[in-house]
Structure formats: structure tokens, C-alpha cells
Amino acid sequence: MKNVAILGSTGSIGTQTIDVLRANPDDFSLVAISAGSNIGMLEEQIREFHPKLCAVWDEDKAKELSKAISDVTPTCKIVSSMDGLIELASIPESDILITAVVGMIGITPTIAAIKAGKDIGLANKETLVTAGHIIISLAKEMGVSILPVDSEHSAIFQCLNGERENNIDKILLTASGGPFRGKTRDELADVTLEMALKHPNWSMGRKITIDSATMVNKGLEVIEAKWLFGVTPSQIEVVVQPQSIIHSMVQFDDGAVIAQLGTPDMRLPIQYALYYPKRVFLKGDRLDFSTLSEITFSKPDMDTFLGLKYAYKAIEIGGSMPTVLNAANEYAVARFLNKEIKFLEIYEMIDYCMSCHKNIDSPTVDQILDTEQWVYETIKSKWSL
Ligand code: NDP
Ligand code: MG
Numbered sequence: 001m002k003n004v005a006i007l008g009s010t011g012s013i014g015t016q017t018i019d020v021l022r023a024n025p026d027d028f029s030l031v032a033i034s035a036g037s038n039i040g041m042l043e044e045q046i047r048e049f050h051p052k053l054c055a056v057w058d059e060d061k062a063k064e065l066s067k068a069i070s071d072v073t074p075t076c077k078i079v080s081s082m083d084g085l086i087e088l089a090s091i092p093e094s095d096i097l098i099t100a101v102v103g104m105i106g107i108t109p110t111i112a113a114i115k116a117g118k119d120i121g122l123a124n125k126e127t128l129v130t131a132g133h134i135i136i137s138l139a140k141e142m143g144v145s146i147l148p149v150d151s152e153h154s155a156i157f158q159c160l161n162g163e164r165e166n167n168i169d170k171i172l173l174t175a176s177g178g179p180f181r182g183k184t185r186d187e188l189a190d191v192t193l194e195m196a197l198k199h200p201n202w203s204m205g206r207k208i209t210i211d212s213a214t215m216v217n218k219g220l221e222v223i224e225a226k227w228l229f230g231v232t233p234s235q236i237e238v239v240v241q242p243q244s245i246i247h248s249m250v251q252f253d254d255g256a257v258i259a260q261l262g263t264p265d266m267r268l269p270i271q272y273a274l275y276y277p278k279r280v281f282l283k284g285d286r287l288d289f290s291t292l293s294e295i296t297f298s299k300p301d302m303d304t305f306l307g308l309k310y311a312y313k314a315i316e317i318g319g320s321m322p323t324v325l326n327a328a329n330e331y332a333v334a335r336f337l338n339k340e341i342k343f344l345e346i347y348e349m350i351d352y353c354m355s356c357h358k359n360i361d362s363p364t365v366d367q368i369l370d371t372e373q374w375v376y377e378t379i380k381s382k383w384s385l
Contacts, residue, residue, distance in 0.1 A: 002274065005032035005053075005094040005118075007085065007109055008101035010041040012205040013123040013149065013266065017098050018045065020271045023283065028274065031093045034085060034101075039065040046076050053077050053091055055084035057105075085109040090116035096274070098149070099124035102207050103330050104323075104372055107131050107365060114138050121273035123149035125224045126330065130323040130368050132227030146228065147273035152221055153228055154269030155247035155260035160229070161277070163252070171225055172249040172257070174241040175300060176201050178212040181242060185304050191343045193336065201244040201264045210333045211307070214346050215300065216325075219311020223322050226315060233315045238308060240298045245287065263287060306347045310354060320360040320371045327375035328353040335385060349379050 004021060008014045014035075021028045033045050034055035039062075042054055046069050054076050056062035062080035069076060079087050089097055089109035097113040098121040099106050106124035113120060114135065122128065128135060139146050148154045152173050160168075179198050180188060196213040197206065204212070211217035222236050239249075247269075249259040262268055263285045271282055302309045307329075314325040332346040341349075353375050360367050379385065 001029055002027060002096060003029050003031045003094045004096055004098060004274070005088055005091055005113075006030070006098045006100055007034055007089060007106060007124070008036075008099070009033035009045055010035040010038040011100055011102065012203070012208075013098070013100035013270065015041075016266050017100060017121075017270050017274075018049075020267055020274060020282075021049075024280070027280075032088045032091045034088050037061045039068065043068050046072060050074060051076055052093060053079065053088055055079045055088040057081065057085065082108060086112040089113035090118070092116075094118055096121055096147075098270070098273075099127065100149075102126070102205055104130055104327065104368075107368065110135060111138065111365065114142050114144050117142055117144060119145045119147060121147050121149050121270070123270075125150055125220050126326050128227050129220050129223045129326050130372075131365060132223065132322075133362060134365060136227050145276075147276050148224075148228055149266075149269050149273050150221060150224060151264075151266060151269050152248040153224060154272055156225065156229060156250055158260045158272065159248070159250040159258040163250075163258075167253045168229065168231055168235065169251045169253050169255075170235045170237055171229060171231055172237055172239050172251060172259075173218065173221060173225060174239050174244075174246050174248050175215065175218045176212070176244045177240045177242050177298075177300070178215060178217075178305075180213055180305075181240065183304065185344075188304065188343055193339055196336075196343060200242070202266075204266075206337055207330070207333050210336060210346075211329070214307040214329075214343070215305035216307030216311070216329050216333075216346070216350075218300070219307045219309075219314075220326065220329075222308070222311050223315045233312055238300045240300050241295065243295055245292070245295050261287060306351070310347070310350050314354065317359055318361070320363045320367065321354060321357065323363065323368050323371045324353050324357045324375055325350055327372040328379065331376055331379050340385065341383070345383075349383070352382060353378055 030049040032053040037058040089112045096119040106127040314321040328350040332349040
């Protein structure tokens with residue numbers, strides 16, 4: 001029996017993690033859950049799974065939730081704000097923390113979990129993008145495993161099974177290309193929020209869906225892959241594969257390419273991280289090669305989808321630059337989701353912040369969080385938002 005805590009249990013990854021736990025009650029116990037403010041869903045999760053602890057970011061909502069579950073036994077302790085998320089991340093009863101929260105808010109709780117010796121099922125890529133140098137060395141020091149949940153990184157992780165002694169020549173990181181694949185820069189000028197939220201293959205949270213449309217997501221994934229697999233950025237090649245059948249590939253020194261394929265279903269990488277190294281039955285569709293008509297490949301258009309170009313630049317510079325890329329993107333996407341800016345302004349905001357940032361080598365957590373604030377202030381004053 002493995003005890004699981006989830007940071008962000010009400011979101012797309014969080015609820016799919018819960019689906020996996022629900023399907024395997026003899027193997028897992030859910031000991032702690034959390035969300036930003038969705039206490040309606042948290043209440044349902046408490047009544048179904050009886051976790052010991054529930055963290056709600058919003059303090060007023062936490063109080064409301066306490067009242068709403070006053071009849072539930074055994075009792076569930078409700079905590080709030082960052083202290084609450086840290087308490088959840090390091091709860092003594094858990095074996096693994098699934099980081100299913102969105103954004104840099106995940107940094108501090110993830111570090112707390114590693115310090116408490118918890119394995120990490122990592123979906124929250126923004127944490128690794130901004131604090132990868134801290135997280136990876138701390139995980140080594142503490143002897144904890146960082147198990148990728150992002151589908152591409154899970155695929156690479158699966159391709160590397162039994163290959164630890166062998167050199168990776170390159171990682172072939174696949175990308176669907178998002179809803180705007182094939183569009184020109186002019187055509188992107190007037191795309192709407194509704195258009196950007198229509199991902200062709202995956203149903204995901206709103207922020208990552210926009211990141212897929214800009215291809216910033218793929219850029220963040222390049223950085224994530226660098227930290228997870230210890231390769232250089234030049235060893236990571238992005239390959240557009242619009243059907244999302246190949247989830248990524250690894251090429252070895254002898255020229256052999258190993259790929260992981262499957263239908264687009266996030267429960268597979270979530271379940272793989274939870275059960276690693278075991279594979280168990282997962283209900284759902286299977287690939288049918290008799291009807292699968294084609295798997296096609298092309299190069300990403302980095303001059304139109306600048307997200308990828310900026311990410312390669314940020315990781316080449318290193319230090320605090322990936323934080324600038326990520327924080328500017330988080331801020332810009334939040335504004336785009338609010339319909340306050342246009343699609344291409346997401347790139348403009350990232351570019352502006354990266355071009356005027358004084359880079360810090362090997363930033364501490366405090367410096368990363370200060371850089372995040374600097375980015376927000378810089379955008380607010382330049383765009384009068
Ligand atoms: P969602 O927006 O669907 O869910 C985000 C979760 O984080 C929700 O539970 C939300 O709570 C919670 N949350 C937000 N703010 C806070 C806060 N301040 N404190 C505590 N909890 C908070 O996101 P996704 O599930 O799509 O993505 C989660 C992460 O996984 C992201 O980093 C994403 O890039 C990554 N990922 C997602 C994939 C997917 O298929 N969705 C695929 C690969 C990676 P509330 O409901 O209250 O807002
Ligand atoms: Mg992915």
C-alpha cells in the first residue's frame with residue numbers, strides 16, 4: 001500500500017490521479033489533498049477518500065470548508081496558505097507527492113517534500129524549469145526519486161528502462177504543434193481565446209492549453225528534459241508529430257531509436273509514476289494499428305512559434321533566465337485567459353523581460369521568487385496592466 005499526497009487535487013492532473021487511485025483501492029491510500037479555492041470538489045474528495053489533511057490556498061475558503069465537513073469522521077485537518085501547502089507536502093504519512101499544481105507556486109512545497117524524503121511524481125513543470133538546479137541536486141542528496149508525469153518525459157523515462165549504462169545521443173521530444181500548427185505569424189495576430197483553448201488531442205488545464213498553442217509548453221519541456229535526463233539542450237530535438245501517438249523517443253549512440261507509443265491519455269504516465277517500475281492494467285482505448293492510417297513528422301516552426309526559440313535561449317543562458325521566461329509566460333497567459341491581451345503579446349512580454357533582465361547565476365529559491373516579482377512589476381509598468 002502506497003500513501004499518496006496530491007498538490008492540486010482538483011485540476012486536470014489531480015483528478016486523473018484520483019481516477020487512478022479510485023481504480024486501485026488495494027494499492028493506494030490518499031492521505032492529503034489540496035487546491036487553490038475549489039472547496040466544492042475538495043469536499044467531495046474528503047467525503048470519498050477520508051484524507052488526513054487538506055490544504056486550501058485561500059484562507060477564507062479553508063474556513064468555509066472546515067464548516068462544510070464538520071460532520072465527517074474521521075476528521076480531516078484543514079490548513080491554508082503556503083504553510084498549509086508545505087504541511088501537505090511533508091505530511092509524515094505520505095510516500096509520494098504528486099505535484100499537480102500549476103505554476104511556480106509549486107517550488108516551495110516541492111522542495112519541502114524532497115527535504116522530508118518523499119518521492120515526487122512531477123507534473124508541475126514550472127518548478128523544474130525555474131529551480132531545476134536546486135531540485136535535482138537536493139533529490140540526489142536525499143535519495144528520493146523524481147518520477148516524470150508529463151507524457152513526453154514519462155515516455156523518455158520508459159525508453160531509458162534498462163539503458164542507464166548507455167549514452168543518450170539525443171532526445172526526440174514530440175510535439176502536437178497545438179491548434180495553430182501551420183498558421184503564419186499574421187494569422188496568429190487575431191486568434192481568440194476560444195480558438196487557443198481548442199487543443200486537437202489533449203484535454204488539459206487552461207494554462208497548459210494556452211502554452212501548447214504558443215509552443216511555450218514545448219519550450220518548458222525542453223528545459224524540463226535537460227534537468228530530468230542530464231542532457232544538453234543541443235541533445236534535445238523537438239519533432240512535430242501531430243497525431244500525439246508517439247509520446248517521445250530516445251536515440252542512442254549506436255543509432256537505435258526507442259519510442260513509447262499510446263493513445264493520448266494522461267492516466268498512463270500518472271499511473272506509471274505511481275507504480276514505477278511495475279505496469280498494471282489501465283482501462284481505456286488501445287492503439288489499433290490496423291486502422292491507424294498515418295504517423296507524420298515535421299520540424300517545428302520556431303520563427304512563428306517563438307515560445308520554443310525563447311526557451312532554447314533561456315536554457316543556453318541559464319541562471320535566472322528560465323525563471324524570467326516562465327514567470328513572464330505565467331503572467332501573460334493569465335492576462336490572455338482574462339482577455340486583457342492578444343495572443344502575440346504573450347511572446348512580446350516574454351521577449352521584453354528576457355531582454356532587460358540582469359541574469360543571476362545559480363539563483364537561490366529567494367532569488368528565483370524575487371525574479372518572479374521583478375518580472376510581474378516589469379510587465380505591469382511597461383503594459384500599464
Ligand atoms: P489545472 O489548472 O487543471 O489544475 C491546477 C491545480 O492547481 C488545481 O487543483 C488548482 O486548484 C491548484 N492550484 C492553483 N493555484 C493554487 C494555489 N495557489 N495553491 C494550491 N493549489 C493551487 O492544471 P493542470 O492539471 O492542467 O496542470 C497542472 C500541472 O501539470 C501544470 O504544471 C501543467 O503544466 C502540468 N501538466 C499538465 C498536463 C495535463 O494534461 N493537464 C500534462 C502535462 C503536464 P483550484 O481548482 O482550486 O484552482
Ligand atoms: Mg507534455
